[in-house]
Amino acid sequence: MNLHIVLYPNKVLRTKTKKVKFPLTNQERKLIKDMLDTVKHADGVGLAAPQVNQSLALIVVNLESMGLKPFVLINPEIIKASKKKNEMDEGCLSIPGVFGFVPRPEEIEFEAQDVDGNKFRAKVDGMLAKVIQHEIDHINGVLIIDRIKKYTQGKELVK
Ligand SMILES: [Zn+2]
Incomplete structure (x- = not known):
């Protein structure tokens, strides 16, 4: 099911989320499925639960163009980040029309849980690291x- 995407300046986008507890409820399982549908429908590369009005530490990534199956990360945290940074022109489904260069570490190591609550770690770089x-x-x-250092579009839309 395609969900409504919350737009800036909605307060839920500024609220620190709660950690997801295990086992997942049926509602949370449905939310994950719906978030995967929503990010594909919106042609986005990623989506976080606050963007569909759920203040939970839950994200989905959709990089099928890189040959990755869309996936979910529950309670993700960055553990290590490279000193080396680079910039990518980023946009956000919750802030339509606004784009700009955001400097971020080139490589990160993160920890997250899968839908069964199993913890895992991974090292990623490039586009995947930016999206996560x-x-x-x-x-x-x-x-x-x-975080935008230099706007490429829509600066006037942000106060
Ligand atoms: Zn975003």
Whole structure:
């Protein structure tokens, strides 16, 4: 089911989320499925639960263009980040029309849980690392407009 995407400046986007507890409720399982549907429908590369009005530490990533099956990360946290940073022109489904260069660590190591609550760690870089950092920002109430160094579009839309 396609969910409504919450837009800036809705307060839920600025609220630190709650950790997800296990086992997942049926509602949470449905939410994950719906978030995967929603990110594909919106043609986005990632989506965090606050963007569909759920203040939970839950994100989905949709990088099928890179040959990755869409996946969910529950309670994700960055454990290590490279000193080396680079910038990508980022947008956000919750802030339509606004784009800009956001400097972020090139490589990160993160920990997360799967739908069964199993913890795992992974090291990622490139586009995948950018998307995961963008979405983890969302679960901490941080938005690209806090991080953009140089706007490429829509600066006037942000006060
Ligand atoms: Zn976003």
